[in-house]
Amino acid sequence: MRSTRSFLLAFLEQAWLPVLLVVIWWFASEGNTNPFFPPLSKIWDSFVTEMSSGQMELHLWASTRNILIGLAVGVVVGVVGGTVIGLSRRLRAVLNPYLQFFRTLPQVAIIPIIIGAFGITAVPKIWAIGFACIWPVLLNTVDGIRAIDPGVRDMVDAYRITTWRSIFRVVLPGALPQIMAGIRISLSVAVVLMVVSEIYAATEGVGYFIHITTGLFQTDKTWMGTLLVGLMGYLLSVIFLLIEKRALRWYHESAS
Amino acid sequence: MTTAAEGTAMDDPRQSTATLEVRGLAKTYGTGAEAHEIFAGIDLTVAPREIVCIVGPSGVGKTTLLRCIGGLLAPTAGEVLVEGQRLRGPVPQIGIVFQDYSRSLLPWMRTVDNVAFPLESKGMKKSERIPRAEAALEAVGLAGSGSRYPWQLSGGMQQRAAIARAIAYEAEILLMDEPFASVDAQTRADLEDLALDLRQRLGVTLVLVTHDIDEAVYLSDRVVVLSGRPASVVDVVDIHLGDDRDQLTTKSLPEFTEDRARVLRQIRRP
Amino acid sequence: MSSTSTRVAGTAIRTRQSSRVRGRSWLLVQQLAIGLGIVLVWWLVYALGWLSTDILPSPLSVLVQFVLLAGSGTFWVALLQTLATAATGLVIATVVGVALGLVLGLAPPAERATRFLLDLGRSFPVIALLPVMVLILGTRFQMEATVVFLAVFWPVLLQTIYGSRRIDPVVRDTTRAYGIRLRLRFLKVLLPAAAPFIATGVRIGASLAILVAVGIELLVRTPGLGFELGAAQSELRPDIAFAYLIYAGLLGLGVNALLERLESLVLTWNARGDVLEVQP
Ligand SMILES: Nc1ncnc2c1ncn2[C@@H]1O[C@H](COP(=O)(O)OP(=O)(O)OP(=O)(O)O)[C@@H](O)[C@H]1O
Ligand SMILES: [Mg+2]
Numbered sequence: 004m005r006s007t008r009s010f011l012l013a014f015l016e017q018a019w020l021p022v023l024l025v026v027i028w029w030f031a032s033e034g035n036t037n038p039f040f041p042p043l044s045k046i047w048d049s050f051v052t053e054m055s056s057g058q059m060e061l062h063l064w065a066s067t068r069n070i071l072i073g074l075a076v077g078v079v080v081g082v083v084g085g086t087v088i089g090l091s092r093r094l095r096a097v098l099n100p101y102l103q104f105f106r107t108l109p110q111v112a113i114i115p116i117i118i119g120a121f122g123i124t125a126v127p128k129i130w131a132i133g134f135a136c137i138w139p140v141l142l143n144t145v146d147g148i149r150a151i152d153p154g155v156r157d158m159v160d161a162y163r164i165t166t167w168r169s170i171f172r173v174v175l176p177g178a179l180p181q182i183m184a185g186i187r188i189s190l191s192v193a194v195v196l197m198v199v200s201e202i203y204a205a206t207e208g209v210g211y212f213i214h215i216t217t218g219l220f221q222t223d224k225t226w227m228g229t230l231l232v233g234l235m236g237y238l239l240s241v242i243f244l245l246i247e248k249r250a251l252r253w254y255h256e257s258a259s
Numbered sequence: 260m261t262t263a264a265e266g267t268a269m270d271d272p273r274q275s276t277a278t279l280e281v282r283g284l285a286k287t288y289g290t291g292a293e294a295h296e297i298f299a300g301i302d303l304t305v306a307p308r309e310i311v312c313i314v315g316p317s318g319v320g321k322t323t324l325l326r327c328i329g330g331l332l333a334p335t336a337g338e339v340l341v342e343g344q345r346l347r348g349p350v351p352q353i354g355i356v357f358q359d360y361s362r363s364l365l366p367w368m369r370t371v372d373n374v375a376f377p378l379e380s381k382g383m384k385k386s387e388r389i390p391r392a393e394a395a396l397e398a399v400g401l402a403g404s405g406s407r408y409p410w411q412l413s414g415g416m417q418q419r420a421a422i423a424r425a426i427a428y429e430a431e432i433l434l435m436d437e438p439f440a441s442v443d444a445q446t447r448a449d450l451e452d453l454a455l456d457l458r459q460r461l462g463v464t465l466v467l468v469t470h471d472i473d474e475a476v477y478l479s480d481r482v483v484v485l486s487g488r489p490a491s492v493v494d495v496v497d498i499h500l501g502d503d504r505d506q507l508t509t510k511s512l513p514e515f516t517e518d519r520a521r522v523l524r525q526i527r528r529p
Numbered sequence: 530m531s532s533t534s535t536r537v538a539g540t541a542i543r544t545r546q547s548s549r550v551r552g553r554s555w556l557l558v559q560q561l562a563i564g565l566g567i568v569l570v571w572w573l574v575y576a577l578g579w580l581s582t583d584i585l586p587s588p589l590s591v592l593v594q595f596v597l598l599a600g601s602g603t604f605w606v607a608l609l610q611t612l613a614t615a616a617t618g619l620v621i622a623t624v625v626g627v628a629l630g631l632v633l634g635l636a637p638p639a640e641r642a643t644r645f646l647l648d649l650g651r652s653f654p655v656i657a658l659l660p661v662m663v664l665i666l667g668t669r670f671q672m673e674a675t676v677v678f679l680a681v682f683w684p685v686l687l688q689t690i691y692g693s694r695r696i697d698p699v700v701r702d703t704t705r706a707y708g709i710r711l712r713l714r715f716l717k718v719l720l721p722a723a724a725p726f727i728a729t730g731v732r733i734g735a736s737l738a739i740l741v742a743v744g745i746e747l748l749v750r751t752p753g754l755g756f757e758l759g760a761a762q763s764e765l766r767p768d769i770a771f772a773y774l775i776y777a778g779l780l781g782l783g784v785n786a787l788l789e790r791l792e793s794l795v796l797t798w799n800a801r802g803d804v805l806e807v808q809p
Contacts, residue, residue, distance in 0.1 A: 013641075020642040021649075039665050097559045101567075107781030109740040112758055112774050115747060119762040119770070120584035154362035160331055160348075161355040162377035162428060172376070176367040194654045199744050202659070203759075210657065217660040225660055233653040240652040253367045257410035 041223040046230070049223045059231075065125065065207040066235065069200075070193045073129045077136020077189055082182060084137070085144025086170065089178070095145060106142055110135035110192060111199045123204040132196045136189035143185025147178025180254050183247045190243055194236045209235065276342075277352045277431045279305040279328070279464065283337035285489075286323055297323050298490035301337070303483060307431070310458055310465040312475035315485030316526060321468040322436055324485070328466065329355045329434045341432070351381075354430025356421050358437040363421055364409035371396065371405030374424045388427075395427035396420070398461070399453060415446035419453070426457070432464040433457075440470065448506050451478055455504060472526075476500075476518045477509060484525040494525040586768035594772035603757065608780070611746065611753040614670065615738035618677025622738075623731055626682050630689025630727075631719065640690065651687060655680035656744050668749050673742065680741045681734040685727070692726025693719055728792040735784050743777060754780070 025043075032042040053059040088094050088102075114131050121127035155177060159169045175182075201210025209232050216224035248255070285299040297320040305311050313321050326332040328339055330349040339346040341353065349355075357363040364373050375392035383391075396405050399419040409417055418438060425433050435454075439447045451474060457463055469475050475482045482496040498518050500509055509515060568588045574580060575587045598604040633640045659676055666672035746755030754777055761769035 016638065016641045017644050021645045024646075039661075096556055097563055100560060101563065103785075104778045104782055107736055107785045108774075108778035109736075109743045109781055111740055111744040111747060112755065112777045115759045115762040116767070116770055116774060120580075120767070152362045154357060154359050155365070157326075157331055157355075157357060158363040161329060161353075162380065162424070163349050163351065164377065164380040168380050172368075172379075173365060176365070179367075191652065191654070194652075195656055195740070195744070198654045198657045199748065202748050213657060213660050217664065222661075222664060225664070229657050229661055232657040233649065236652040236654050237649050240648070253408060253410075257366045257408070 038220070038222055041226060045223045046226045049221075050227045050231075053224065053227070059212070062207055062209050062212045062228075063231070063235070066197050066201065066209045066232075069125055069128050069132060069208065070190075070197050070239070073132025073196070074136050074186075074189060074193045076129070076133030077193070078140050078186055080133070081137045081140025081185065081189070082144050082175075085141040085182075086148065086174065088141070089145040089148030090170075090174070095149075102138070102142060102145075106138045108138075110138075110196060114196065114200050114203055118200065118204050123206060125207075128197070128200040128205070131200055132193050135192050135196050139188035139192065140182065140185040143181045143188075144178055147181025148174055150181065151177040180251055183251060187240070187243060187247070190239060191236070194232075194239065198232060276307050277464065278307060278340075278342060279303075279432055279466070280340040280343075281328060281337070282340070284324070284327060284334050284339065285336040286320070286327055286332070287335045288323075296489040298485065299336075300491055303492065305432075305464060305466060307464055308458060308462050309480050310454070310467070310478050311481050311483060312467045312469055312479040313483045313485060314469060314472060314475045314522060314526065315490065317470070319485050319487075320490045321485060324490075325355075325434055325436050325466070325468050329353055331355070351428070352430060353432045353434060354425025354428045356418075356425050356433060356435040356438050358440055361409070361414070361417060364417055366408065366410050368408075369405065370401070370407055370409055370412065370420050373409060374405070374420060374427050377424065377428045392423070392427050395423040398426060398457070399423045413446075415442045415450060418442060418450060422450075422453070422457075426461065426463070430463070432466065435465065435467045437468055437470060439474070447474075452506065454478060459502070472519055472522050473510065476515060476522060477504060477506075482518075482522050484522060486526060494522075496522050496525070582767075583765050584767060586771055590768040591771040591775075594768045595775060598769070598772050598776065604776070607752065607754050607757045608776070610751075611739065611742050611755065611780075614673045614677055614742040614745070614753065615735070617670075617674040618742070619681050619731070619734055619738040621674070621678045622681035622685050622734060625678075626685030626730070626734075627689050627727055630686045631693050631715075631723070633686075634690045634693025634723070635719075647683075647687065647690075651683045653683075655683075656741055656748075659745060659748060663749055668751050670751075673745050673751055676745055677738050677741045681738045684733040684737065685730040688726045688730025688733070689723060692723030692730075695722065695726065724796060728788075728796060732785065732788045732792065735788055736781060739777075739781055739784060 029043045032040060033044060035042050050059075088098055110131075113134060117127045117131045117134075121130070151174065155173060158164075159173055164173065197208070198210040198213075201208035202214045205211040205214075209228055213225055213228040213232070216222075216228060281301055281303040284301040285296070287294050287296045289295050301324065303311075313324065315321050323332065327334045328346075330339070330346050330353065341350055344350075364370070365376070368376065371389065371392045374395055375388040378388035378391065379385075393402075393405055396402060396419075399422050401416060401419050401423060404412060404416060404420075409420060412420065422433070422435075422438070439450045442450065454465060454467070455478065458465060465478075467475075467478060476498055477500075479498050482498060483492055484494045484496065485491070486493045496518060500512065500514060500518075571585075572588050575582070575585055633643060655676065658679065662672050662676050666675065742753060743755035743758075745751060746753035747759045748755075750756050750759070754773060758770050758773040758777070761767070761773060
C-alpha cells in the first residue's frame with residue numbers, strides 16, 4: 004500500500020514535465036501552417052498510417068538488425084582482442100598508439116569508404132558499425148583487466164588455476180563492469196553510425212526513411228522518423244541497462 | 260568458540276607428511292643501484308604437523324619470505340624443498356591464505372564455489388568437489404554459509420572461507436600472511452583457536468606470519484624471529500606449552516610470559 | 530666490503546641508465562615494426578589484387594597523398610572549417626551544459642522532473658535531427674554548430690550533474706556547519722568538486738563534436754574534412770580518401786591529447802585550493 008503510493012509519487016515527480024512538454028507541443032503546434040513545424044497531431048497521424056501500411060516496420064527492423072549484428076561483431080572482436088592485449092603488458096605498450104588512434108578516429112569517416120567500396124546494401128553498413136564498435140569495448144576490456152587486483156592474481160597463482168579457466172572465471176568476470184561500460188558506449192556509437200550510413204546511401208532503414216521524406220518535403224514524416232529513431236535509441240539503452248543490471252548484480256550489491 | 264563440531268567429514272586426517280625445508284634463501288629486489296637485499300641466508304626446517312610463526316619488525320621482509328616459500332616469488336639464491344623436491348612454483352601441497360581476504364575471494368562466485376574453485380581447476384567433477392567444499396566450510400565453522408556471496412559475510416567469516424579453500428585444496432602446509440590482522444579481537448581469538456584445531460584434527464602444517472607476539476607464542480611450536488638488514492633469522496624460540504591450549508589458561512601461564520619476553524627481546528635487539 | 534658495494538653500485542648505475550634508454554628505444558622499434566607490419570599486409574592485399582584498386586589504394590599512393598595534402602590549401606581550409614564547427618558547438622554546449630548541470634545537480638526535484646528527458650536526450654542520436662535542421666536552418670554554419678551543440682550538450686550536462694552530486698556529504702555538512710556563504714560555497718566547493726567530471730564531459734564532448742561535424746559535412750556536403758573525404762571517394766580517389774581518414778584520426782588524437790594536457794594543468798591548479806583536499 005505504502006510502496007504503491009511512494010512508487011506513484013516517484014512516477015509523478017518524474018513524469019509531470021515530459022507530459023507537460025508533449026501537451027504544450029501538441030496544442031502549440033495545432034493549426035500551425037509553417038511547413039517545417041507540422042502539428043504534432045499530424046506527425047502522430049503519419050505514424051499511424053505508416054505503421055499500418057507495414058512499411059515502417061520493415062525500416063525499423065532493418066535498422067535494428069544492423070545495429071544489433073554490428074554491435075555483436077564489435078563486442079566479440081573487442082573482448083577477444085582486449086583480453087589478449089590486456090593480459091600482456093608488452094603487447095599493451097607496443098599497440099597503445101594504434102589503439103588510441105582508432106579510438107579517437109571520428110568513426111563516421113569510415114562510412115563513405117566502406118559504402119563506397121562495398122555498395123549500399125546492409126552488409127557494408129554492418130561492417131562499418133562493427134568496426135566502430137570494436138574500439139570502446141576493446142580499450143575498456145584492456146583497462147578492466149589491468150585494474151584487476153594483484154591479490155586476485157596471487158590467488159590464481161597460488162592455487163594453480165589453469166590459464167583458460169582463469170580467463171573465463173576470473174579475468175573476464177573481474178573486468179566485466181568495465182566491459183559493460185564499453186559496450187554501452189559502443190551501443191550509442193552503433194546508433195549514430197546506423198543513422199549516418201542510412202542517410203548517406205541506403206535502400207531501407209529509418210535513416211533512409213528520414214532522408215527520402217525530406218527530399219519529398221513530407222515534413223510530418225521526417226519528424227515522425229526522427230522521433231522514432233530517438234525512441235529507438237532510448238529503448239535500446241533501457242534494454243541494455245536491464246541486461247547490465249542482471250549481469251553485474253554482484254558488482255552493484257557488493258559495492259553497497 | 261565457534262570452531263566446528265566433532266565428527267565432520269573433514270575429520271579423516273590427512274596427517275601431513277610433507278617436510279618443508281628452506282636452505283640459504285636470499286631475495287634481492289631490483290638490480291644495480293636500486294638493488295635492495297631483503298633477506299639472505301635464511302635456513303629453516305618445518306616438520307610435518309608443526310606450527311611455526313615468523314615474527315619481525317614491519318618491513319623486515321616477512322611477506323617476501325612467505326611468498327618465496329609459497330612459490331609465488333623466485334628467490335635470488337638458495338632453495339625451498341617440499342618433501343625433498345625443489346620448489347619451482349606453487350605446488351599442490353601448499354595452500355596460501357592471504358592477509359586481504361576480501362580481495363582473494365572472488366565477489367562473483369558464491370562462497371562454496373570460491374572454496375571449490377581450485378578443485379574445479381584440478382578437473383574434479385562437480386558432484387565431488389561441492390561436497391568437499393561444503394565439508395571444508397563445515398570444518399572452519401561455516402556450515403550453511405556456502406550459498407552466500409563473500410561480500411555477504413563478515414570479515415572473520417570471509418577469512419574462514421579463505422582458510423576453507425586451502426583445506427579443500429588438500430594442502431598439507433598452510434602458509435598464512437597475517438591472516439587475522441584485519442578482524443576484531445574476539446574473532447581473532449576464535450580464528451587462532453581454529454588454527455590450533457585444524458592442526459589437531461587434520462594434521463596440517465602451519466607457517467604463519469604475524470605482527471602479534473602473543474599470537475605467535477600462543478600458536479607456535481617454534482617462533483622464528485627475523486631481524487636486521489638484510490634480514491636473517493636471529494633466533495628460533497622453542498615454545499613448550501603443550502598441545503592443549505586455550506586463550507585464558509595458556510596465556511596466563513608463567514612459561515607463556517617467559518617465552519613472550521624472550522621473543523620480544525630478540526626483536527628489540529639492535 | 531663497503532668499497533666493493535660502492536664499485537658494484539657505480540657500474541650498476543651506468544648499466545641501468547643505458548638499459549632504460551635501450552628499453553624505451555626498443556619499445557619504439559617494436560611499435561614501428563607493428564606499423565610496418567600493417568603496411569606490409571595492406572600492400573600484400575593490394576599487390577595480390579584481392580580487392581579492386583578502386584576500393585583499396587596502395588599504401589604508397591596514400592603516403593603520397595598524405596604528404597601532398599599537407600601542402601594543399603584545400604586541406605587546411607577544410608581542417609579549419611571542421612574545427613570551427615566543432616569548436617563553436619562545443620563551447621556553447623559547455624557553457625550551457627555546465628550552467629544547467631550545476632542547477633540540476635543542486636535541485637533534486639528539478640533533476641527528477643527532467644530525468645526522463647535526460648535519458649531520452651542522452652540516447653538520442655542527435656545526427657538524426659540533421660534533415661529537420663537543414664529544413665529549418667538551411668545548410669549554413671549556424672545549422673552545423675546547432676547540431677553539434679545539440680549532440681555535445683548531453684554528455685557535458687550529464688557529467689556536470691553527476692559531478693555536482695558527487696560532493697562528499699561530510700564536506701557538504703562541514704561547509705554548512707561553518708556557515709560558508711553561498712557564493713563561496715559555489716566557487717570553492719561545488720565547482721572544484723565537479724571539475725574533474727566536467728573535464729571528462731568536455732573531453733567526451735570534443736571527440737563527439739568532431740565526429741558530428743564530420744558526419745554533417747559528409748551528409749549535407751557543407752565544406753570541411755567530411756565533405757572532402759566523401760568527394761574523394763565518389764571521384765574514385767580512394768588514395769585521397771584514405772589520406773583524409775588518417776588525418777581525421779590524427780585530428781581526434783591531437784584534440785584529445787590537447788584537452789588531457791589542459792585538464793591536468795587546470796585541475797592541479799584547482800586542487801591546490803580545493804576544499805576536498807582537507808579531510809575533516
Ligand atoms: N615488489 C617489490 N619491489 C621492491 N621492493 C619491495 C617489493 N615488495 C616489497 N618490497 C620491499 O621489501 C621490504 C620488505 O617488504 P615485506 O612486505 O616483505 O615486509 P613485511 O615484513 O611483510 O612488512 P609488514 O610487516 O609491514 O607486512 C620492504 O622494505 C619493501 O619496501
Ligand atoms: Mg607483510
